[in-house]
Amino acid sequence: MMDAPTPTTDAKAADEHELPMTDGKGTPTSRGPSADALLVRRTLAEIAPVADRMTSYFYALLFVRNPGLRDMFPVAMDTQRDRLLKALLTAAEHLDDAPALTAYLENLGRGHRKYGTHSAHYPAVGEALIGALTRYATTTWNDETQAAWVRTYTTISQIMIDAAAEDERSAPAWWHAEVVSHDLRTPDVAVVTLRPDQPYPFLAGQYTTLETPWWPRIWRHYSFASAPRPDGLLSLHVKAVPAGWVSNALVHRARPGDVLRLGPPGGSMTVDHSTDTGLLCLGGGTGIAPIKALVEDVAEHGDRRPVDVFYGARSGHDLYDIDTMLRLQKTFPWLSVHPVTEAQGHLPDAVCRYGPWGERDAYLSGPLGMVRRGVDALRGAGVPSERIRHDFLAELAPAASG
Numbered sequence: 334m335m336d337a338p339t340p341t342t343d344a345k346a347a348d349e350h351e352l353p354m355t356d357g358k359g360t361p362t363s364r365g366p367s368a369d370a371l372l373v374r375r376t377l378a379e380i381a382p383v384a385d386r387m388t389s390y391f392y393a394l395l396f397v398r399n400p401g402l403r404d405m406f407p408v409a410m411d412t413q414r415d416r417l418l419k420a421l422l423t424a425a426e427h428l429d430d431a432p433a434l435t436a437y438l439e440n441l442g443r444g445h446r447k448y449g450t451h452s453a454h455y456p457a458v459g460e461a462l463i464g465a466l467t468r469y470a471t472t473t474w475n476d477e478t479q480a481a482w483v484r485t486y487t488t489i490s491q492i493m494i495d496a497a498a499e500d501e502r503s504a505p506a507w508w509h510a511e512v513v514s515h516d517l518r519t520p521d522v523a524v525v526t527l528r529p530d531q532p533y534p535f536l537a538g539q540y541t542t543l544e545t546p547w548w549p550r551i552w553r554h555y556s557f558a559s560a561p562r563p564d565g566l567l568s569l570h571v572k573a574v575p576a577g578w579v580s581n582a583l584v585h586r587a588r589p590g591d592v593l594r595l596g597p598p599g600g601s602m603t604v605d606h607s608t609d610t611g612l613l614c615l616g617g618g619t620g621i622a623p624i625k626a627l628v629e630d631v632a633e634h635g636d637r638r639p640v641d642v643f644y645g646a647r648s649g650h651d652l653y654d655i656d657t658m659l660r661l662q663k664t665f666p667w668l669s670v671h672p673v674t675e676a677q678g679h680l681p682d683a684v685c686r687y688g689p690w691g692e693r694d695a696y697l698s699g700p701l702g703m704v705r706r707g708v709d710a711l712r713g714a715g716v717p718s719e720r721i722r723h724d725f726l727a728e729l730a731p732a733a734s735g
């Protein structure tokens with residue numbers, strides 16, 4: 334039997350768990366991957382080809398040993414079932430890459446309050462993880478590797494637990510929000526405006542997680558399409574994707590009066606108002622929503638920093654919010670809006686035809702493929718990685734460290 338990871342509930346312990354680099358015995362080191370990280374990566378390389386089977390086994394172990402936990406998860410655990418385990422493995426692999434990872438895990442920990450997760454649940458997940466690794470990493474698994482994984486999991490879960498405990502002091506686990514208007518902009522894109530049941534604090538550029546009454550326990554992310562408004566209303570741009578559960582419900586079924594649940598805000602695509610660095614923004618499809626919020630945020634701060642927005646979509650018709658963006662461009666002399674359709678090439682390639690961008694803070698929002706290509710293109714155009722912001726940290730972490 335494994336040493337069960339035993340994170341504490343003490344929020345003050347957070348400082349002791351600031352993603353330290355450790356040697357194999359937990360002693361911090363100052364440079365290079367820690368011995369724990371090397372052992373963890375070796376295991377990950379071994380399980381990569383059998384990740385699917387390991388995921389199934391992980392959940393089977395979790396639910397067989399802890400049947401009470403099953404009801405916290407969606408009834409159907411098909412497309413999304415690998416998210417928990419994938420995040421765990423990505424976090425374990427990049428444990429040395431603090432502080433971006435710390436921020437990601439804190440956000441994840443706060444977000445877990447809406448699932449009803451408590452600190453006492455973490456050891457059960459840790460045991461299922463170690464059980465699944467023991468079974469599938471047969472050649473690299475030994476006592477030393479297991480000890481490295483237990484330390485790693487304990488660090489990760491402690492960050493999540495501490496963030497949740499801290500959040501509990503000042504924020505609800507979730508909000509109810511009533512649909513107050515629903516505007517179908519194209520056959521598959523709707524602008525949905527919500528009134529939360531209590532103040533919902535967030536920053537321009539952030540997103541929420543949302544559950545509809547039609548798909549209980551299925552949560553999806555949606556970005557806010559405006560900076561915080563004086564009337565407290567929240568607006569989202571939703572595109573119905575083929576066979577998509579939540580997006581189709583929001584676009585084709587939701588009506589004023591329907592009540593949704595929102596998790597806490599998250600995301601690092603926010604403007605640093607302590608500098609006057611210019612912004613370079615890439616928004617693909619509904620990815621324009623948080624970009625519009627960023628533009629409003631810059632305007633509200635009375636800044637005169639240059640902002641270039643590249644707004645991409647398949648065709649001119651799919652640029653459903655171009656009128657709003659062009660109106661903003663007319664109002665603000667510091668704003669340039671560049672519409673890009675597929676006929677003109679990929680959005681990132683179009684961006685690289687302009688420039689130079691090396692001195693800008695870059696923001697990318699849209700489908701994962703676009704963000705991935707965009708990050709590569711911007712790095713190639715001389716924008717330093719630490720100035721490139723997007724919300725696919727877990728998905729793009731391997732690229733970021735490579």
Ligand SMILES: Cc1cc2nc3c(=O)[nH]c(=O)nc-3n(C[C@H](O)[C@H](O)[C@H](O)COP(=O)(O)OP(=O)(O)OC[C@H]3O[C@@H](n4cnc5c(N)ncnc54)[C@H](O)[C@@H]3O)c2cc1C
Nearest residue numbers: 553554555556570571572574576577578579580581619724
């Ligand atoms: C940080 C973040 C912010 C986001 N903000 C927004 C936003 O502002 N507006 C918005 O509309 N969406 C946004 N999304 C995407 C959103 O969270 C959902 O993934 C999307 O609405 C699909 O959910 P679903 O339940 O309808 O589809 P699912 O049931 O999850 O998926 C059904 C099928 O569609 C496929 N699929 C999923 N997404 C797409 C896609 N984009 N194109 C084609 N096929 C797809 C899946 O692979 C699956 O096969 C955001 C995602 C993230 C991570």
Ligand code: HEM
Nearest residue numbers: 402405406413416417420421444448450454455458489490
């Ligand atoms: C270090 C430990 C953990 C990590 C890294 C982790 C990570 C994740 C991630 C990335 C998701 C996807 C949705 C989201 O972003 O919120 C998720 C969903 C979820 N997690 Fe965790 N989690 C951990 C521990 C736990 C624990 C202890 C529980 C409680 C049993 C739990 C319950 C859930 C539930 C119910 C969901 C929603 C189901 C779903 O959407 O598939 N998680 N987790």
